[in-house]
Amino acid sequence: MHTNGEERGWSGLVDLERGLRRFLSRYCRDQNVIDDVVQETFVRAAHYRTSLTAAERLGPWARRIALNVLADSLRRQQRYVLSREDDPVWEVLEAPPSGDELPPWRVGRWTLPHEEAVAHLVAALAELRADDRQLLGSYYGGRGSCREAAGECGVPLHLVKIRLFRARRRLRRAIERRLAARNRRGIAVGAVA
Numbered sequence: 001m002h003t004n005g006e007e008r009g010w011s012g013l014v015d016l017e018r019g020l021r022r023f024l025s026r027y028c029r030d031q032n033v034i035d036d037v038v039q040e041t042f043v044r045a046a047h048y049r050t051s052l053t054a055a056e057r058l059g060p061w062a063r064r065i066a067l068n069v070l071a072d073s074l075r076r077q078q079r080y081v082l083s084r085e086d087d088p089v090w091e092v093l094e095a096p097p098s099g100d101e102l103p104p105w106r107v108g109r110w111t112l113p114h115e116e117a118v119a120h121l122v123a124a125l126a127e128l129r130a131d132d133r134q135l136l137g138s139y140y141g142g143r144g145s146c147r148e149a150a151g152e153c154g155v156p157l158h159l160v161k162i163r164l165f166r167a168r169r170r171l172r173r174a175i176e177r178r179l180a181a182r183n184r185r186g187i188a189v190g191a192v193a
Contacts, residue, residue: 014042016062023063027070030159032166037073041066074158107172110179124174132167139164 017038024034044065052061105117112120125133131153138149139160146160155163 016059019059020062020066024066024070027067028074029156030163033070033073033159037066037069040069040073044069107179108176120175120178121171124171124178127174128167128170132163132170135160135163136167136171 020038020041021034024037028034028037041062045062048065052058104111104113106112107117125136128136135149135153135155138152139146142148142152146164147157149155149164150157150160153160
C-alpha cells in the first residue's frame with residue numbers, strides 16, 4: 001500500500017507531461033513520435049510504479065523511462081524497411097493491348113483513366129501540408145534515396161521512411177476523399193473538375 005506522499009508523487013506524473021514533451025523535443029523533432037513516446041511512458045510508469053521508491057524522484061524517473069521508450073521506438077523504425085513499392089497510392093493496372101493508351105489506375109474501389117488519375121493526384125497533392133509535398137517530391141522525384149531526401153528536406157535520416165509512409169497515407173486518403181465526394185455529388189468518378 002502506498003503512503004500519502006507516494007500517492008501525491010504518483011498523481012504528479014500527469015503534471016509532468018509538458019516537461020516530458022519539452023525534454024523529448026531535444027532528442028526528436030517529430031511531434032507524432034513524441035506523442036507516442038509520452039503515452040507509452042505513462043503506460044510503463046503505471047506498470048512499474050512499485051519500483052519508484054521516493055516521490056521526489058518522479059521527474060527523473062519519468063524522463064529515464066521516456067528516453068528508453070524513445071530509444072526503443074527509434075530502433076523499431078530503423079528495422080522497418082520501406083521500398084518504393086510498399087503501400088502504393090495508386091495501383092497501375094495492366095496496360096491495354098493497344099500501345100497508344102496509357103494503363104488505367106486504381107485507388108481503393110475506383111478505377112480511372114490515366115489522365116484523370118493524374119489530375120486527381122495533382123489536386124490531392126495540393127491539399128497536403130508543404131512538408132509532405134516536399135518530402136514526396138524529393139524522394140519520388142529524385143533517385144528514391146532516403147539520404148538525399150533527408151538532406152533536401154531537413155528531416156533526420158532515421159525518420160525519412162516513416163514520414164514517407166505517413167505522407168503517402170495522407171495522400172491516399174486525400175485522393176479517396178476527393179473521389180468519394182465526387183461520387184456523392186453524382187459526378188462520374190472518371191470525370192475531373
